[in-house]
Amino acid sequence: MASNAEYRVVNLAGLVQGITLVTFPAASAILTDPTGYDLSSTQYGFMFIPQVLTAIATSLLGSRLASRFSAKGVLLAGLVSNITSMVLLVLTTAFESDQTVAYPLLLLATAFLGTGFGLTVPVINTYVAEFRHDHADRAVLVLNALLGLGTALAPVFVAVFVGLGFWWGLPVLSAFLLVLLALTASRLPLRAEQTAARSTAGTGIPRRFWLFAGFAVLYGICETMNGNWSGQQMTSQGASTTQAALALTAFWAMVTIGRVLFAAVDRWLPGRMVLRVLPLVLVATFLMTGALPDDTPWLGLAVFGLAGLGCSALLPLTISLGQNALTSMSSALAGGVIAFYQVGYGIAAFGVGPLVDHGTSLSTLYSWTAAAAAAMALLSLAVARGQRSTMPTPHPAAGVGPPARPKGPS
Helix, strand or coil, X not given: CCCHHHHHHHHHHHHHHHHHHCHHHHCHHHHHCCCCCCCCHHHHHHCCHHHHHHHHHHHHHHHHHHHHHCHHHHHHHHHHHHHHHHHHHHHHHHHCCCHHHHHHHHHHHHHHHHHHHHHHHHHHHHHHHXXXXXXXXXXXXXXXXXXXXXXXXXXXXXXXXXXXXXXXXHHHHHHHHHXXXXXXXXXXXXXXXXXXXXXXXXCCCCCCHHHHHHHHHHHHHHHHHHHHHHHHHHHHCCCCHHHHHHHHHHHHHHHHHHHHHHHHCCCCCCHHHHXXXXXXXXXXXXXXXXXXXXXXXXXXXXXXXXXXXXXXXHHHHHHHHHHHHCHHHHHHHHHHHHHHHHHHHHHHHHHHHHHHHCCCCHHHHHHHHXXXXXXXXXXXXXXXXXXXXXXXXXXXXXXXXXXCCCCCCC
């Protein structure tokens, strides 16, 4: 049985990882402000490509690295990568007016962020499940709720620091907290049993897996449209930087609340039904976002909050239903779904920028994204077919690693 100190440190790592993960999207208004970094929409979107690539690679390799070097070593490496990302982001403030220096540093910073995320999140999920193995579901629920809370707090902190005159206070705060965590974790045993992932080499990948993979790609597009572009959508319609940050906070807060809510009501509302209903909620929110009139920031905040509820349970249900349906690859299923989710994240994070720069409005793109949500709704009929699943413990935000064991994330 792990000590209370170990359990607390791992949970705090989830909270700080959530804050760190959303630092870049939370600062989108500063990064694209002509008086700030003056990034084009294309440059802003491309900035997340290194994060996507490194997150995919490290989340898939994390279990092998833990088996070879120890789970504690992977956690510390992830924390150091996150620290490096935040330090690089702070360094860019010295070159805001010189994109030839600032932009490469931003790309390097997001690459380290993806590395830190891919290494840290899977291992802390493993830790809490093992540390509280008698109540693993509850333990992972607490961890992922804290990670979701962190994603909701980041835009609030940015708004506070902008008001104080130094937005870069957020990466400084994140780096400080990460350093404290790394120092504390290095002094604790943090032992975890390493279970080799079940190989699918002998049996091949079941054809039905590609239904789950396709659903994950579509979900990644829908979540990222809200998580990465809400700030620019709000400011383009007359909202202030603070109001744009609050809209992003509303989105991530409702993602977290929705995960807890649907886990609590699973007895009355089965997970397979939730998977079929929530894409329809997203269809409505994308259409509403595309039709929002200018100078209605509080209406925009409400719509993005509803979008967060629509996103909340979809990714964890995709993983749990897949683990139940594809038992021959249950150990590898979560990592595969997360990898395809990252593909969707990359499509929306980068693909939107060039379209905006060539004259397509974000409102139009939000309306178009309703088609992706509608496709998800149709695909959910096949994904949930024949399934009888309980709502799993909430999965954290974008790019989260697999649960420690099949439970049949967000």
